[in-house]
Amino acid sequence: MDIYIIISVLIIGVLFILYYFERNRRGGSEKLNKRLQDIIDQLDSQARIIIKTDLALNRAQEDLDRKITGLYTLHELGKEVSSTFNIENIFSLINQPFVLKLGFSKLLIMLKDNLSGMLVTKSSIGYSDAEIKTIELDLNKRKFANLLFKKEKPMLINRDTESASQEYALLDILNTESFITAPIAVKDESVGFILMGNTSLYGKVVEGDSELLSIFANQIGAAIENTKLYTELFGSHKELERRVVERTQELEKLNEELKNLNKMKSDFISSVSHELRTPLTSIKGYASILMTGKLGDVLPAQKERLEKIDKHSNSLVHLINNLLDIARIESGNVQMEMKDISIKEMLDSIVDIIIPQVKEKNISLKINSKIKFDRIKVDPSQMERVFLNLLSNAVKFTPEKGMVIIEIKEKNDDIQFSIEDTGIGIPTQDIPKVFQEFFRADNALDQKIKGSGLGLSLVKKIIEAHKGKIWFDSELGKGSRFTFTLPKY
Amino acid sequence: MATVIGTGISTKLDSFASGKEAALSAYYQIEKKDPSIVITFISTIFNQEAVIKGIRSIIRDAPLIGCSSIGSISTYGSHRDSVAVFIISSDSIEFSYGIGREINKSSRLAGHKASKQASDSTHSPKQLYMMFSDSLSGNSADILRGAQEVLGTSFPIIGGGACNKSCIEKTYQYINGDIHTNSVVGILLSGDIKLGMGQSSGWQPIGKPHKVTKAKSNTIKEIDKKIAVEIYEDYFEKSAEKLRNEDICKLGLYYPIGMRWINKDKEYLTRIPLTIEENGSLILNGDIQEDEYISLMIGDKDLVLESAKKAALMAISNSKNAKIEFAIMFSGISRLLLLRKDAYKEIDTVKKIIGKNIPILGCYTLGEYAPFNAEESKGQCHFNNQSISIALFSE
Numbered sequence: 001m002d003i004y005i006i007i008s009v010l011i012i013g014v015l016f017i018l019y020y021f022e023r024n025r026r027g028g029s030e031k032l033n034k035r036l037q038d039i040i041d042q043l044d045s046q047a048r049i050i051i052k053t054d055l056a057l058n059r060a061q062e063d064l065d066r067k068i069t070g071l072y073t074l075h076e077l078g079k080e081v082s083s084t085f086n087i088e089n090i091f092s093l094i095n096q097p098f099v100l101k102l103g104f105s106k107l108l109i110m111l112k113d114n115l116s117g118m119l120v121t122k123s124s125i126g127y128s129d130a131e132i133k134t135i136e137l138d139l140n141k142r143k144f145a146n147l148l149f150k151k152e153k154p155m156l157i158n159r160d161t162e163s164a165s166q167e168y169a170l171l172d173i174l175n176t177e178s179f180i181t182a183p184i185a186v187k188d189e190s191v192g193f194i195l196m197g198n199t200s201l202y203g204k205v206v207e208g209d210s211e212l213l214s215i216f217a218n219q220i221g222a223a224i225e226n227t228k229l230y231t232e233l234f235g236s237h238k239e240l241e242r243r244v245v246e247r248t249q250e251l252e253k254l255n256e257e258l259k260n261l262n263k264m265k266s267d268f269i270s271s272v273s274h275e276l277r278t279p280l281t282s283i284k285g286y287a288s289i290l291m292t293g294k295l296g297d298v299l300p301a302q303k304e305r306l307e308k309i310d311k312h313s314n315s316l317v318h319l320i321n322n323l324l325d326i327a328r329i330e331s332g333n334v335q336m337e338m339k340d341i342s343i344k345e346m347l348d349s350i351v352d353i354i355i356p357q358v359k360e361k362n363i364s365l366k367i368n369s370k371i372k373f374d375r376i377k378v379d380p381s382q383m384e385r386v387f388l389n390l391l392s393n394a395v396k397f398t399p400e401k402g403m404v405i406i407e408i409k410e411k412n413d414d415i416q417f418s419i420e421d422t423g424i425g426i427p428t429q430d431i432p433k434v435f436q437e438f439f440r441a442d443n444a445l446d447q448k449i450k451g452s453g454l455g456l457s458l459v460k461k462i463i464e465a466h467k468g469k470i471w472f473d474s475e476l477g478k479g480s481r482f483t484f485t486l487p488k489y
Numbered sequence: 490m491a492t493v494i495g496t497g498i499s500t501k502l503d504s505f506a507s508g509k510e511a512a513l514s515a516y517y518q519i520e521k522k523d524p525s526i527v528i529t530f531i532s533t534i535f536n537q538e539a540v541i542k543g544i545r546s547i548i549r550d551a552p553l554i555g556c557s558s559i560g561s562i563s564t565y566g567s568h569r570d571s572v573a574v575f576i577i578s579s580d581s582i583e584f585s586y587g588i589g590r591e592i593n594k595s596s597r598l599a600g601h602k603a604s605k606q607a608s609d610s611t612h613s614p615k616q617l618y619m620m621f622s623d624s625l626s627g628n629s630a631d632i633l634r635g636a637q638e639v640l641g642t643s644f645p646i647i648g649g650g651a652c653n654k655s656c657i658e659k660t661y662q663y664i665n666g667d668i669h670t671n672s673v674v675g676i677l678l679s680g681d682i683k684l685g686m687g688q689s690s691g692w693q694p695i696g697k698p699h700k701v702t703k704a705k706s707n708t709i710k711e712i713d714k715k716i717a718v719e720i721y722e723d724y725f726e727k728s729a730e731k732l733r734n735e736d737i738c739k740l741g742l743y744y745p746i747g748m749r750w751i752n753k754d755k756e757y758l759t760r761i762p763l764t765i766e767e768n769g770s771l772i773l774n775g776d777i778q779e780d781e782y783i784s785l786m787i788g789d790k791d792l793v794l795e796s797a798k799k800a801a802l803m804a805i806s807n808s809k810n811a812k813i814e815f816a817i818m819f820s821g822i823s824r825l826l827l828l829r830k831d832a833y834k835e836i837d838t839v840k841k842i843i844g845k846n847i848p849i850l851g852c853y854t855l856g857e858y859a860p861f862n863a864e865e866s867k868g869q870c871h872f873n874n875q876s877i878s879i880a881l882f883s884e
Contacts, residue, residue: 040697047696047785051724051744054787058743058826065829076502097502100534100654101570 063208066103070212073101074219081223085230090223091123099125102212104196104205106176108135109220111184111192112145119145119192126199131175138173148193154182154210154217178205182217186225194220266327273320273327280320284313322454326437329461336379336465343374343408343415350387354395361400370409376486382462389455390419390482397423397480414468414485425476434472435460459484491884492579494815494848495519496563499572504536508543511574516547522578524548526586526676529555529663530573530852533653537661537668540572545666548576554586554676556621556651557661560825560832562818562851564840567825567832575850581884583679585610588664589635590672592627599627600635603675608639613679617645617880619817620675623660624650624855625763628707630775630872632673633858637870645686646870647880648675649819649854650774656738656763656855683883685808688859690876691796691824692759694747694784696724701783707776708766709746712783716769720746721762724785733765742823742855745874747786748777750861758861759786759874761823774856775872788827788875797835797877801842804879811883816843818851821875825853835877843881 080093091109099107106126110119118140121132139148147155147166157167158178171179179197183190194217198205287309289295290302298306328334347367358365394404402422409416426434433439437457463470463484474480495518497511512527527548531540537557544553561573577584587606589599604618618640622632629650636646651660662674699720703711712720718729721737724744732740738761747757760773777783797820804816818839825832836849859878860868 044697048724048726050695051785051787052726055725055740055743061829073502093502095502095504096536097504097507097532097534097570101502 067208067212070102070209071215073098074212074215077216078219081219081226085227085234087122087224087227090220094123094125096125099196102196102216103209105199106174106179106195106197108174108195109184109192110136110139110148110195111224112190122192126197127175135173142169144170144173148181148183148195154180154213156180156205156207156210158204175199180205180209180213182210182213184217184221184224186221186228191221191224193217262330266330269323270327273324277317277320280313280316284310284317287313319454322458326454326458326461329458329465334465336382336462338377339380340375340377341380343371343376344369346376346378346380346383347387347406347408350384350391353388354391357392357395358404361395361398361402363395363398363401364403366403366405368405368407370407371415372410373488376415376488378466378486379462382465386459386462386484387419389459393455394419394421394423394480394482397421399423402479410488411485413488415488416483416485418481418483420479420481422479425478425480426472426474427476431474435470491581492577492814492882493519493522494850495574495576495578496565496848496850497574497576498561498563498565498568500568500570504539505543505546507535507572508540508574509546510543511572512544512547512576515574515576519576519578524551524576525579525582526577526584527551527553527555528575528577528676528850529553530558530561531555531661531663532559532570532572533557533658533661534570535572537663541663541666541668544572544574548574551576552584552586553663553666554621554674555663556674556852557653558852558854559652559654559822560853562820562836562849562853564847564849566836567853569825569832573850573852579680581680582616582682582882583611583613584676585679586664586674586676588662588669588672588674589632590669592623592632592673593671596627596629596631597635597638599673600632601638602635603673604636604639604677607675607677611677611679614681615640615644615677615679616682616684617647617678618675619678619880620646620648620673620858621651621662621854622648622673623662623671624652624774625656625660626671628774628776629856629858630707633870633872636675642869644870645684645860645880646858647686647817647819647878648858649821649852649878650856652822652853652855656736656742656761660855678882681884683808683811685804685806685811685813685881685883686860686879687800687803687805687807688857688861688873688876688878689796689800689803690756690759690873691792691794692745692747692757692786692788692875693792694749694757695787696785698749698782698784701777701779701781704777704779704781707760707773708770709773709777710768710770717771718765718769720785721771729765729769737762737765737771742826743788745786745823746771746773746777746783748781748783756861757784757786758871759876761856761874774874786875788823790828790831793824793827794834794838797838798842800877800879801839804881805842808881808883813843813847813881813883815848815850815882817880817882818849818877819854819857819859820851820877821857822853822855823875824877839877839879843879847881 077093081090084090094107107124108121109123111122113120119136121136124132157171159171174195174197176197176199179195181193181195184192184194194213196213287306290298291306351365398404398421405420407418435456437454439453460470466486468484468486470482470484472480472482495515497514499507499511501507501510529544531537560567560569561571563573585607587603589603592599603620608615618636620636622629633646637644651662653660659670662669662672664674699712701709701712702714709717711717718732721732722729741761745759745761747759750756750758760775760777762771763774764772766772820835824835828835856872856874857876857878858870858872859876861871861873
């Protein structure tokens with residue numbers, strides 16, 4: 001019995017000890033679990049901080065990206081705007097992809113009509129034609145213009161934050177959850193507005209969009225102004241062009257008439273000269289026969305008269321020949337017979353002809369040649385006439401003991417000849433007429449000197465036929481210098 | 490001739506012109522050869538119909554398939570707001586395609602129909618199925634199951650969810666010039682080709698693990714015996730209403746829910762919450778199991794680039810030293826949002842491994858179909874998010 005009691009007591013004792021140890025173990029485990037749970041919760045709290053920071057960073061990046069994309073898109077539009085002067089072309093570039101890329105789903109550009117003062121839609125995205133009609137009616141009827149484009153800054157309206165009745169009414173009219181508008185200004189005057197909005201609750205228009213819209217509105221304003229300026233400029237340009245065309249036509253007509261008149265004159269001179277030359281040849285011929293005495297003795301007084309007839313006939317033949325040459329060159333009937341000659345030899349032979357007159361007036365004649373290559377291609381007989389005319393003029397109009405200088409030099413692709421004298425010079429008022437046919441300068445010396453007034457005209461024609469140019473400088477009482485160019489060989 | 494791919498990318502802000510430009514550029518690259526198939530990815534900023542018309546003006550009646558996307562992936566890099574046209578001309582690959590509609594009614598049936606249609610049209614050895622589904626309606630994991638019922642559980646499948654700029658806007662699927670929504674389109678590649686595939690995510694858990702205590706299909710009702718939405722309310726210190734107003738999906742793109750996948754690489758399958766129900770339940774874009782331990786996930790640029798490297802190496806390893814002809818690559822939209830201006834680095838990382846001159850075609854998706862942790866390219870395909878999936882082709 002005692003053994004049973006002892007065994008029972010022992011079992012109870014062992015069980016009690018086991019219970020005691022188990023209770024202690026469980027307590028420790030719970031403590032450990034609690035500690036672990038605390039650590040997990042602590043880490044979870046730290047995770048929340050990380051997530052919060054990460055989210056803020058992502059949002060900031062998103063805003064930045066949106067702005068960069070918006071600015072880039074507007075920059076692309078700006079390039080197009082600067083390359084066109086048609087405002088309708090610019091509005092056509094504002095399409096659905098453009099608006100969506102800027103981050104909006106709706107766009108409306110309305111401008112005030114100059115005549116009626118009513119708002120007219122120029123571009124719209126996200127609205128049907130019927131919606132646009134209703135919006136135009138509502139906006140014009142309820143005088144929203146002040147609200148929409150009289151404000152200096154962009155106006156942002158959100159359905160969940162707006163309570164003012166007029167702004168809230170706009171949300172309904174424009175069928176959007178949020179929108180932002182900016183006035184379009186041309187020369188500081190509001191001419192319309194741009195509105196961009198979103199229908200989605202998730203894509204609300206935000207304050208940061210105002211900068212983008214201001215840039216956009218400025219671009220459109222500048223485009224309208226540029227188009228206006230361009231249209232005005234284009235209009236004046238067209239008017240100017242029209243006038244120029246009109247005047248050119250008038251001038252062409254006059255020029256044609258002048259050409260016809262000139263041709264008639266040349267034809268007349270040519271025909272009259274021919275008609276004159278035939279009887280003149282007979283007169284000269286008969287005078288010569290009479291002078292020989294073959295038809296009977298000629299008295300000295302008769303001979304003297306006959307010699308005068310011969311002399312004057314010669315002058316008349318010379319005059320007629322000059323006239324005929326001018327007419328022929330003008331009509332293109334005379335071809336220059338170009339030959340390769342030595343300039344020096346040509347001048348020497350001309351000087352030989354002129355030298356008696358030079359000596360007679362005790363004039364000093366100098367040749368100053370600065371050319372390296374002494375060859376030129378000209379019609380020798382025509383060129384001789386040019387030099388003889390110019391030199392004889394120089395000698396004629398230079399008083400005794402004066403000076404005549406012939407200068408030859410190279411100038412670019414030409415050879416430039418000049419004949420300078422210390423003569424009486426040409427009066428200023430006569431300068432434009434010097435190369436005209438039959439013109440003779442009005443001065444005392446000139447009256448005494450004989451001439452037809454055809455020489456310089458012929459000289460000009462011959463030089464031009466050689467593809468050269470002639471001009472002169474002159475100072476009254478001091479002398480003249482005639483300069484002409486001929487193409488180099 | 491084998492297989493040639495022409496790539497055309499356009500960012501012109503004119504829908505028709507953009508489609509035409511991209512198609513013309515791709516068409517010139519294949520020297521105007523007859524297209525076997527045209528794959529296109531179009532940003533939703535464009536008028537979809539006008540873009541397709543622009544593409545059609547160049548490729549005429551060639552088969553055309555694709556989906557809307559926030560951006561394209563190609564040898565030329567990452568292009569947001571673009572039209573990407575890939576023209577494939579091949580005498581060794583056969584392309585057959587199909588469509589399944591109304592995925593909101595039965596995602597599984599739609600997935601089944603699309604793959605059946607594609608599968609029935611070919612008699613060559615089937616090699617890879619590529620599918621694009623509407624990511625905002627139905628259950629993407631069910632669409633995949635539907636396709637696997639036809640093609641087999643271990644059949645290689647790649648692709649993803651068509652996307653828009655936000656999770657609430659429509660997405661589009663294209664087949665032969667028709668534009669669909671709430672649908673899935675698929676292309677089956679058959680013929681004598683070899684395939685190497687790789688996939689990886691790079692998103693990591695943050696905070697303590699939670700237990701899904703009540704869930705059905707793609708709806709989580711309770712987490713830790715609390716209303717599901719509380720997990721986001723707690724971590725973001727925002728009410729359910731505010732989370733709803735601010736678009737929970739946008740938040741989920743950065744911080745999805747992840748399920749631990751038992752493997753050596755500690756990879757996670759992630760799910761994006763699309764909406765919050767009135768009762769606080771979360772509707773995810775893929776299914777989730779009851780009693781599963783989940784975590785809130787967070788991404789990091791370096792981990793994303795590291796995962797791109799891992800996926801490319803896996804694909805190369807599975808290609809077994811074959812000469813790579815071209816690559817298909819899909820990357821989660823979350824990765825693009827995280828990498829932002831550095832998105833090109835992800836493509837460069839892949840190019841460094843597979844070869845810089847290998848043509849790449851792909852886009853950013855909202856959810857990806859790929860063999861998860863594939864080995865020998867025959868691993869079972871799963872629906873995942875925030876991941877990169879690569880398929881390398883050799884002939």
